[in-house]
Amino acid sequence: MADRSVLRVGLAGLGTVGGGVLTLLRQQHDTVLRRAGRAIEVVAVSARDRTRDRGVSIDGLAWHDDPVALAQDPSVDVVVELIGGSNGPALAVVETALGLGKKVVTANKALLAQHGGTLGGLARDRGTVLAFEAAVAGGIPVVKALREGLAANRFDRVSGILNGTCNFILSTMRTTGRAFDDVLAEAQRLGYAEADPTLDIDGHDTAHKLALLATIAFDIPIDLQSVYVEGIRHISPLDIEYADELGFRIKLLGTAARTGRGIEQRVHPTMVASTDPLASVEGADNAMVVEGDFVGRIMLQGRGAGAGPTASAVVADLIDIARGHNVPSFVTAPEPGLAAVSIAEHDGPCYVRLMVLDQPGVIADIGAELRNEKVSVEALIQRRHQPGSLVPVVLTTHPSQEAPLLRALARIAALGSIAEPPRMIRIDA
């Protein structure tokens, strides 16, 4: 008969993170026992290939070809879902486990961003736990900080560097002056970027994580559809150079903020003042900044991905479960009257770069189009150049609504003297 004092874990998915969880729970067995008050042990596993060498032994563990069978295994108290993907087996495993009243720990932001509302409701109905610290910012305990440590605050804003791949690429572009494609290829060689990097560099991974942070910070239902998403493919060395000159660094930020109209959620490259603590978060690090009405500004920084940090977060959730800790996964009674604010209603300063054929009067034409939309220019940089050549004209605007700025830029783009589509990067206000 199994020792009831042991928390028995079933591990669905044995990739890098799954291997990390197995290693951690073995290596740290006594530490975890001392802190949790009971042992936490993996008793069953499921993965695609039983024979693959994972550098960690699965001898003595029950094996399930089908992860759903793992969730049903009566020897399993808690299912750790590390399969990934927003549907398919990951969803089936989590639904099965919660349906049986079993506790679930997952690192799967895509799954939660899509189905978190339903799954959280299922967990609540069955009186069980759906925990996901590892789904956002890897080893940094951002979920716990927002939901528990800072729970006494009304938040005005939560913002973060939530994707290490993008931050590595942008940091490396800045320090080396190299182009996006070149640095992306290096990130792929180093294992910082996937073979198919779309989810990361187009901002979707950040959007998934932001949607989870926003639901916790603002007591609103998960609403991935309302998140504006823009990636970093269009960032050029030229923009990074101008950012430097203007006193900014370009970061891919996920930002959820309370405005006069409701809650805006947006993911896009952002000009951050070089004196801002987020500006010095470099390489593959992640960070979250949150502003609460009583606590002020709090920043958490650390490694946002990788086997070790992610395993650290997964096992933190397991320790919480072993200790009997249970905070509802998602808000049960949303704050009333908080509308989703679209990006068109976003109000803030902006950086714009235009590639201009040097013709007399072009600056006047640009100025006129902006003035017609009541967008006011804060600074303008135009360098000396060879007559007849293509030159960058860079300007920053005072805070403006986005719709009129976009209208002005569309008309500017249509001017005969503008050679490329205008580039805009929002400035962190």
Next chain:
Amino acid sequence: MADRSVLRVGLAGLGTVGGGVLTLLRQQHDTVLRRAGRAIEVVAVSARDRTRDRGVSIDGLAWHDDPVALAQDPSVDVVVELIGGSNGPALAVVETALGLGKKVVTANKALLAQHGGTLGGLARDRGTVLAFEAAVAGGIPVVKALREGLAANRFDRVSGILNGTCNFILSTMRTTGRAFDDVLAEAQRLGYAEADPTLDIDGHDTAHKLALLATIAFDIPIDLQSVYVEGIRHISPLDIEYADELGFRIKLLGTAARTGRGIEQRVHPTMVASTDPLASVEGADNAMVVEGDFVGRIMLQGRGAGAGPTASAVVADLIDIARGHNVPSFVTAPEPGLAAVSIAEHDGPCYVRLMVLDQPGVIADIGAELRNEKVSVEALIQRRHQPGSLVPVVLTTHPSQEAPLLRALARIAALGSIAEPPRMIRIDA
């Protein structure tokens, strides 16, 4: 009959923080109810002077002249102790409340650093809670991060800027070039420093907080007596200038680290590389850096004091209690075999400043004394000067045990050409 679903709080101490807690619980009543699942309300208060205007009404609350009577008040479920001081009424209130099986939330680091072991044991015996997030780093949830969010890690080191007064003074000295006494006086005028600033500037407040962090990080009993404590009174503008030149910033750090010999706990001014994230923590901010074997390096930063941040942390503990969360206050089964390592055994690089009468051969004499103790010099700065005048000679050492370095410095101090006691500031390795 009282509504059982309300968590009824008795507030002992109505200074700045007590007022903040009252204000927060009123202003955030609905938010707290939504997140905690039940209302949290102050029902009784105790303070020295009933009539003082605190800018917040205590009408309708039960009043107790004696805080111990507040702890005994049957209408009180949780006692929040904000009296301060390591003995006297604060200790009596906490002992009484825990003895009655009531939950206690305190911001009192001095009390816990002295009596935390006993009080934690009392809480455990009575099956109740002693929570103290507000005792360390104000609003930054460092206790929760270490004890829960990062609990899967074996920690190698926890280190922090834990006293806002000292950080304000050192930051201001650096940016203005002004002297310690001058900036201290300004800090007192601004309310950043107490009329009696001893506890802050001599490092004792940091030591109290460090002792609490160390017990959580290393699963060792609280051991304030083993903490080496050195304050910032002796830091001169000259040292700050040289630090800058050498690529460092001077911070008062509390550091607990695992060494080959056990755990060292030390509070002293520290030269931190200017590229280190702790170097850019300026003004009255606090920060904690922790290194875990799986998670890597995590930093948390924010406001470490003041009514708002401290109230945020106190109410976070109350929300935990309302949710039924209960993690033991302190380690119940210490990690065996972890000895306390004294500062004499500390091994690290060091900055030394000597004020030298310009005489031929003095550098050779200094070098000889260091070499006799096998302390090796990494860098030496001696500027050009007027013959016969007093000149600073600054050197940094390679990592060295502290005992031999101190022996060498004692003999150097006795040289006829050395005009002032040598100044040493440890470098963060």
